[in-house]
Amino acid sequence: MKGNEAIAHAVIRYGADGYFGYPITPQSEVLETLEELMPWETTGMVVLQAESEVAAINMVYGGAASGKAVMTSSSSPGISLKQEGISYIAASELPALILNVSRGGPGLGTIQPSQADYFQATKGGGHGDYHLIVLAPSTVQEMVDFVGLGFDLAFKHRTPAMILADGVVGQMMEKVVLPEQKPRRTDEEVRKQCPWACNGRIGGRKRNIISSLELESSRMEVINERLQARYAEIERTETRWEEIGTKDADYLIVAFGSIARIATKAKELAAEKGIKVGIVRPITLWPFPTEAVAKAAEGKKGILVVELNAGQMIQDVRLAVHDKMPVEHFGRLGGIIPSPEEVLNALENKIVNPKSEA
Amino acid sequence: MNLCDTMELEEIIREENKVYAVPELLDQSVHMHYCPGCSHGVVHKLISEVIAELGITDHTVGVSPVGCAVFAYNYIDVDWVEAAHGRAPAVATALNRLWPENVVFTYQGDGDMSAIGTAESIHAANRGENIVMVFVNNAIYGMTGGQMAPTTLIGQKTATTPYGRRVDLNGHPLEITNLMPLLDGTCYVTRQSVHTPAAARKTKACLKKAFENAIAKRGTSVVEVVATCNSGWKMSPEKANEWMAEHMFKVYPLGDLKDTTKEQ
Amino acid sequence: MIKVRGAVTVNTDRCKGCNLCVVACPTGTLALQRSEVNDRGYHFAYMANPENCTGCCSCAWVCPDACIEVYRVKTEA
Numbered sequence: 001m002k003g004n005e006a007i008a009h010a011v012i013r014y015g016a017d018g019y020f021g022y023p024i025t026p027q028s029e030v031l032e033t034l035e036e037l038m039p040w041e042t043t044g045m046v047v048l049q050a051e052s053e054v055a056a057i058n059m060v061y062g063g064a065a066s067g068k069a070v071m072t073s074s075s076s077p078g079i080s081l082k083q084e085g086i087s088y089i090a091a092s093e094l095p096a097l098i099l100n101v102s103r104g105g106p107g108l109g110t111i112q113p114s115q116a117d118y119f120q121a122t123k124g125g126g127h128g129d130y131h132l133i134v135l136a137p138s139t140v141q142e143m144v145d146f147v148g149l150g151f152d153l154a155f156k157h158r159t160p161a162m163i164l165a166d167g168v169v170g171q172m173m174e175k176v177v178l179p180e181q182k183p184r185r186t187d188e189e190v191r192k193q194c195p196w197a198c199n200g201r202i203g204g205r206k207r208n209i210i211s212s213l214e215l216e217s218s219r220m221e222v223i224n225e226r227l228q229a230r231y232a233e234i235e236r237t238e239t240r241w242e243e244i245g246t247k248d249a250d251y252l253i254v255a256f257g258s259i260a261r262i263a264t265k266a267k268e269l270a271a272e273k274g275i276k277v278g279i280v281r282p283i284t285l286w287p288f289p290t291e292a293v294a295k296a297a298e299g300k301k302g303i304l305v306v307e308l309n310a311g312q313m314i315q316d317v318r319l320a321v322h323d324k325m326p327v328e329h330f331g332r333l334g335g336i337i338p339s340p341e342e343v344l345n346a347l348e349n350k351i352v353n354p355k356s357e358a
Numbered sequence: 359m360n361l362c363d364t365m366e367l368e369e370i371i372r373e374e375n376k377v378y379a380v381p382e383l384l385d386q387s388v389h390m391h392y393c394p395g396c397s398h399g400v401v402h403k404l405i406s407e408v409i410a411e412l413g414i415t416d417h418t419v420g421v422s423p424v425g426c427a428v429f430a431y432n433y434i435d436v437d438w439v440e441a442a443h444g445r446a447p448a449v450a451t452a453l454n455r456l457w458p459e460n461v462v463f464t465y466q467g468d469g470d471m472s473a474i475g476t477a478e479s480i481h482a483a484n485r486g487e488n489i490v491m492v493f494v495n496n497a498i499y500g501m502t503g504g505q506m507a508p509t510t511l512i513g514q515k516t517a518t519t520p521y522g523r524r525v526d527l528n529g530h531p532l533e534i535t536n537l538m539p540l541l542d543g544t545c546y547v548t549r550q551s552v553h554t555p556a557a558a559r560k561t562k563a564c565l566k567k568a569f570e571n572a573i574a575k576r577g578t579s580v581v582e583v584v585a586t587c588n589s590g591w592k593m594s595p596e597k598a599n600e601w602m603a604e605h606m607f608k609v610y611p612l613g614d615l616k617d618t619t620k621e622q
Numbered sequence: 623m624i625k626v627r628g629a630v631t632v633n634t635d636r637c638k639g640c641n642l643c644v645v646a647c648p649t650g651t652l653a654l655q656r657s658e659v660n661d662r663g664y665h666f667a668y669m670a671n672p673e674n675c676t677g678c679c680s681c682a683w684v685c686p687d688a689c690i691e692v693y694r695v696k697t698e699a
Contacts, residue, residue, distance in 0.1 A: 018455070018456055020452065046452075046455045048451070048452075048455065050448065050481075051481035052477060054445070054448075054477075054478075055445070055448040055451075055477065055478050055481065056448075058442060058445035058448035058449050058452075058478070059448050059449070059451055059452035060452070061439075061441070061442075061445075061452075062421070062439060062441075062448065062449030062450065062451065063453070065439040065449070065453070066419070066439075066452070066453050066456055066457055068452075068456045070452065070456070084442055085442060088442050187457070198419050198437035198438065198453070199419065199437065199457050199460060200416050200417035200418065200419060200437060200457070200460050201415060201435075201436060201437060202416050202417065207431075207435050207436055207437050208437045208438075209431045209432075209437070209438045209439075209440070210438070210439045210440065211422075211438070211440035212440070213429075213440060365627055365695065365697075367672055369695075370627055370628065370629040370677075370693050370694075370695050371629050371631060371693045372693065375693040375694055375695050376691060376692070376693050377628075377679060377692050377694045378679040378682040378683075378690070378691055378692035379691055380688045380689075380691060381688065384688050386636075386688075389636060389662075389687075390686075390687055390688075392686065392687075393638075394638035394639060394640035395638070395640030395641070395642055395686060396686050398686070399685075399686025399687050399688065400683075400685070400686050402688075403685075403686075403688050552684070554646065554684065555646055555678075555679070555680035555683040555684055558683040558684055559683060594641070595640045595641060595642050596641055596642065596645050599642070599645075
C-alpha cells in the first residue's frame with residue numbers, strides 16, 4: 001500500500017473525527033483515499049475538501065477547539081500556508097495532527113522528495129515561541145503507526161503534532177499491518193476527556209473560551225511559561241530514536257526519514273570495506289534526541305549527517321556533540337535521492353579520509 | 359390629578375413592572391471595551407437575547423474575529439472560539455460539521471468578512487454551512503486605528519485614505535453581502551442597522567430568523583449590520599448615526615436580499 | 623382613560639455617556655449628568671424629567687452598553 005493511502009486508512013481506524021485538506025502533490029492520495037473510503041458512512045468521520053490550505057488548517061483549529069480528533073495533510077508550500085493556523089493551535093493548547101509529505105523548495109520548488117522543511121517543522125515555522133511534536137517515519141508502516149502515536153501524544157500534551165514525511169514514504173508501496181478499527185469517541189466521551197473544549201455549555205457549565213489573545217503582559221508571560229514547561233516535559237518523556245550498530249562503530253551517520261534507509265544500506269557497504277559505521281535515526285525531530293546522539297557519539301571519530309537538504313538537522317547534531325569530533329553534512333537537493341554508494345563516498349571523503357585543506 | 363401622576367418612582371421601579379431587562383446572557387461582570395456609542399454593544403445585546411429566547415444557550419458556539427469584536431467572548435455567555443483574522447467561517451464550518459446539533463455563529467467585521475476572509479466567507483456560504491454569519495460593517499478598521507476597509511465609501515477619510523478614498527487608487531466599496539444571495543448555499547441574506555429603536559428591533563427579528571435557519575439546517579444565513587465607528591469616523595455617536603443614515607445606506611441599502619423561507 | 627407611566631434605571635457604572643439614549647428618547651426624559659461623572663470619567667445618563675417617561679424602551683434598545691432597564695405601569699385614571 002502507498003504511504004499516503006495507508007495514512008488515510010490509519011486515520012479512519014484510529015477513530016479520528018475529521019479530516020480537512022486541500023490537494024497538493026505529492027500527498028493528494030490522502031484526501032482521495034478518504035473520499036473513496038467514505039468514512040462518514042461507517043465511523044461518522046467528517047471529510048472535507050476545503051477551499052485552501054489556510055481554510056483547512058483553520059477547520060482543524062475549530063475542530064480541535066471542540067475536543068474532536070482532527071487532522072490535515074499537505075506538502076511543503078501548503079504547509080507554509082498553514083503556519084499561522086498551526087501557531088494558533090499551539091498557542092491555544094489544542095491537540096491536532098498535521099501531515100507534511102514534504103517536497104523540494106523553496107517556492108513552488110519541485111514535487112520530488114525533500115527534507116528541506118526540517119527547520120520549519122522543528123524550529124517553529126509560524127510565529128511565536130512554540131514547538132510541534134515532530135515524528136519522522138522512514139517506512140510506510142511507520143506512517144501508519146505515527147497516526148495513532150501522533151494523535152495520542154497530541155491529546156496527552158494538548159499540543160499539535162506533525163508527521164514530517166517526504167515524497168518517498170508518501171509514494172512508496174510497502175506491506176503494512178493496519179491497526180484494528182477503534183470506535184470514535186462518543187460526544188459524551190469527548191466532553192469528559194476535553195472539559196476545556198467549546199461544544200456547548202451542556203448542563204449549564206461555565207462557558208469555555210479558546211483564544212490565544214492576551215493583552216496583559218504579565219498574564220501572557222504566564223501562558224508562555226506554561227507552554228515552555230509543557231515543552232520541557234515533552235523533551236523529558238517523548239524523545240524517540242533508533243540506533244543501529246552504534247556501539248562498535250568508529251563513525252556515525254545521523255539521518256531521519258526515508259534517507260535513513262539509504263544510510264543503513266551505506267552502513268552495510270562500509271562494513272564490506274572494513275569501515276565500522278553506526279546509525280542514529282531520530283524518530284522525533286522535536287524533541288530532538290540530543291542526549292542519545294551525544295551518547296552514541298562518544299569515542300567516535302566523526303559523524304556524517306545525511307539529509308535531503310542543504311544542511312538543517314546537522315545544526316542539532318553539532319549542538320549535541322559540540323566540537324568533540326568532525327561533523328559534516330551530505331545531502332542532495334532538488335529532489336534527487338542519493339545512492340548508498342554516494343553516501344559511503346561522502347563518508348569516506350568528508351569524515352574517514354578528509355582531504356586536507358591545501 | 360390622578361393616581362398615576364402622583365406615583366412615586368419607587369412604585370414604578372418594581373420587578374413586576376419591568377418591561378426591558380438587560381439580557382441575562384450578556385456578562386454583566388465585565389465592562390465592554392467598546393468606545394462610547396459603538397454599535398457592537400447593541401448587536402451583542404440582540405444576539406444574547408435571541409440565543410436565550412430560542413433556548414439554545416447550552417449548545418451555541420460563537421466564533422469571534424480579529425478586530426474590535428475579538429473580545430466578544432468576554433461578553434456573551436456561550437462557548438467561544440477566537441479565530442485568526444478572516445478565518446471565522448472555516449472555524450465555524452468544523453465546529454458545526456463535527457457537532458451538527460450545535461448552533462454555530464460567526465461574528466465578523468468588515469476586514470474579516472470582506473478583506474482577509476473573503477474566501478472563507480464566500481466558500482462557507484457556498485457550501486451552505488448551517489451557520490449564522492453576523493457581519494458588522496462600519497466601513498473602517500476600528501481596532502487598528504481607523505484605516506480603510508474594503509467597505510469604506512468613496513471620498514471617506516481614513517488613516518490610510520487621508521484625502522478620502524479614491525476609486526483609481528483604492529477601488530470600489532466592496533458590497534460583499536450583495537454577492538451572498540447569488541450563492542445557492544445561502545438561505546437568508548439581510549442588511550440591517552441598529553441606529554434607532556425600530557432598526558434594532560428589526561435586526562433582532564432578522565437575527566432570530568437567521569438562528570432559526572441554523573437550527574433547522576436550512577443553510578447559511580448572513581446578517582449584515584451597517585454600523586458606526588464614531589471614534590474611527592471622528593464624530594460623536596449621534597453624528598455618526600446621522601452620517602451613516604445619510605451616506606452609508608445609499609451604498610448599503612437596508613432590507614432583505616434573499617429569504618428562501620418566504621419562497622417555500 | 624388608560625394612563626401609562628414609565629421609569630428607567632441606568633447602571634451608571636457601565637454607562638459611557640454616549641448620549642444615544644438621550645437622542646432616542648421621544649419624551650425628553652433622559653439627559654446626561656453634567657455635574658457628575660462615574661468612576662471611569664463618563665457623564666452618565668439619568669432621568670432628568672422622570673414624569674415624562676412612558677416606558678417605551680427606546681433608550682434601552684439603542685443603549686450599546688446594556689445599562690438601561692425599563693419599567694412600565696398602566697393605571698386607569
